[in-house]
Amino acid sequence: MSSSQAPIRVAVLGCGTVGRQVIRLLQESASDLAWRAGAPLELVGVAVKDPAETGLWQELDPAYLTDDATGLARQADIVVELIGGIEPARSAILAAFEAGASVVTANKALLGSHGPELYDAARSAGVEIYFEAAVGGAIPILRPIRESLAGDTITRILGIVNGTTNYVLDRMTTEGLGFAEVLRQAQELGYAEADPTADVEGFDAASKAAILASSAFHTRVPVDAVSRQGISHLTLDDIVAARATGHVVKLLAIAERRGSEGVIVRVHPALVPRKHPLASVRGVFNAIYVEAEAAGELMFYGRGAGGRPTSSAVVGDLVTVARHRLTGGLGPGESVYLGLPVLPAGQAVTRLQIRLLVRDQPGVLAGVSKVFASHAVSIETVRQTAGDGANGVDLATLTVVTHKAPETALGRVVADLSDEATVVAVAGVIRVEGE
Numbered sequence: 088m089s090s091s092q093a094p095i096r097v098a099v100l101g102c103g104t105v106g107r108q109v110i111r112l113l114q115e116s117a118s119d120l121a122w123r124a125g126a127p128l129e130l131v132g133v134a135v136k137d138p139a140e141t142g143l144w145q146e147l148d149p150a151y152l153t154d155d156a157t158g159l160a161r162q163a164d165i166v167v168e169l170i171g172g173i174e175p176a177r178s179a180i181l182a183a184f185e186a187g188a189s190v191v192t193a194n195k196a197l198l199g200s201h202g203p204e205l206y207d208a209a210r211s212a213g214v215e216i217y218f219e220a221a222v223g224g225a226i227p228i229l230r231p232i233r234e235s236l237a238g239d240t241i242t243r244i245l246g247i248v249n250g251t252t253n254y255v256l257d258r259m260t261t262e263g264l265g266f267a268e269v270l271r272q273a274q275e276l277g278y279a280e281a282d283p284t285a286d287v288e289g290f291d292a293a294s295k296a297a298i299l300a301s302s303a304f305h306t307r308v309p310v311d312a313v314s315r316q317g318i319s320h321l322t323l324d325d326i327v328a329a330r331a332t333g334h335v336v337k338l339l340a341i342a343e344r345r346g347s348e349g350v351i352v353r354v355h356p357a358l359v360p361r362k363h364p365l366a367s368v369r370g371v372f373n374a375i376y377v378e379a380e381a382a383g384e385l386m387f388y389g390r391g392a393g394g395r396p397t398s399s400a401v402v403g404d405l406v407t408v409a410r411h412r413l414t415g416g417l418g419p420g421e422s423v424y425l426g427l428p429v430l431p432a433g434q435a436v437t438r439l440q441i442r443l444l445v446r447d448q449p450g451v452l453a454g455v456s457k458v459f460a461s462h463a464v465s466i467e468t469v470r471q472t473a474g475d476g477a478n479g480v481d482l483a484t485l486t487v488v489t490h491k492a493p494e495t496a497l498g499r500v501v502a503d504l505s506d507e508a509t510v511v512a513v514a515g516v517i518r519v520e521g522e
């Protein structure tokens with residue numbers, strides 16, 4: 088870097104959990120970042136909701152602050168968007184592109200719902216949008232997919248991409264606590280939002296699954312094409328039953344490519360065998376397990392959230408984009424040349440563990456087996472545990488694990504089991520993945 092190198096002008100929009108840490112890194116590591124980028128990264132302004140709350144920004148000269156995110160976005164070479172949500176983040180990013188600025192963002196909700204609009208706008212303006220922090224926080228995963236694995240064919244991704252749900256499921260497993268109790272504790276510890284819907288109902292994981300699948304399969308996957316089920320319906324009985332069969336329950340984002348036929352992307356809880364690398368991902372940690380034709384299996388693991396870990400990925404993108412601005416080239420943009428169809432999740436092939444409360448009487452097994460056979464679904468294992476004979480009826484629990492079968496056939500089995508005379512209730516249904 089020559090001493091006369093003009094600085095790259097950087098605007099940060101949003102100064103919350105991540106924004107604050109990004110500003111800190113920019114200030115504390117200014118000299119190193121200048122050498123790595125090839126020019127000083129000069130902070131030209133910070134957009135906040137209310138600049139009057141100066142008490143919050145002791146480390147920052149109030150002259151940097153503005154409440155006009157879109158106006159500030161027009162005055163920089165690189166805009167770092169960390170407001171989150173759709174608006175005003177979307178308008179500010181589009182304004183940045185119009186003004187010739189590149190953008191770094193961590194906003195998975197915006198990319199999941201408006202990604203194509205933003206990628207097209209960046210391409211038309213001849214600028215870049217980088218978003219490593221949008222999936223897996225600090226974990227490098229999008230650039231490895233887009234760049235390191237550009238010579239390979241990715242066939243499947245299994246990801247634990249939401250720390251809140253992983254924390255809740257982990258505590259339920261290790262401490263035998265119910266969902267509601269663990270969630271309350273997670274909220275007290277700051278691991279879950281006051282409104283936990285986006286996490287526990289799988290919306291956050293679905294946005295990330297859409298981004299991962301789009302990058303891995305060179306195909307646009309809109310977030311509403313991702314089949315989604317959260318974890319709020321899971322009970323301690325589901326967790327205990329998983330343990331009994333050598334599994335742990337994880338909320339997985341699963342993206343699969345079926346040759347040239349299409350891709351299937353889904354988010355749901357699943358039993359993962361204890362020996363699978365994803366089973367050992369504990370607490371709020373994230374991991375993304377990638378299967379590629381030549382590379383085989385790879386796992387990317389680390390802190391999927393938190394201001395400081397996430398700031399690492401954001402500033403990494405910032406340095407990369409700054410280098411491109413200095414050298415005049417562009418990094419790999421959106422790659423959608425394959426344009427594969429996004430297939431309905433019903434076409435996914437999976438296995439189920441089904442827990443049935445049945446009458447403890449002869450012929451039950453035959454009746455249940457007939458239901459599976461009628462939909463050409465074969466059974467791998469059946470375990471029976473005796474009930475307590477409460478209410479004068481002798482009941483037992485049957486835990487059936489199927490072989491692989493199409494989701495639609497498995498769904499019909501579950502529906503028919505509810506109507507089977509000897510079945511008192513279908514107590515739990517959960518997919519089995521990672522085998």
Ligand SMILES: NC(=O)c1ccc[n+]([C@@H]2O[C@H](COP(=O)([O-])OP(=O)(O)OC[C@H]3O[C@@H](n4cnc5c(N)ncnc54)[C@H](OP(=O)(O)O)[C@@H]3O)[C@@H](O)[C@H]2O)c1
Nearest residue numbers: 101102103104105134135136169170171193194392393397
């Ligand atoms: N936190 C993480 O661990 C993490 C990890 C990966 C990715 N991300 C992503 O990073 C982004 C930021 O997340 P975060 O956790 O830092 O969120 P956050 O703590 O809520 O910060 C967002 C900040 O933007 C401010 N803001 C709201 N409207 C604004 C406006 N019109 N102009 C300027 N500022 C405005 C908010 O102010 P008020 O609080 O006053 O509304 C808040 O200070 C999100 O897209 C998120 O999905 C976060």
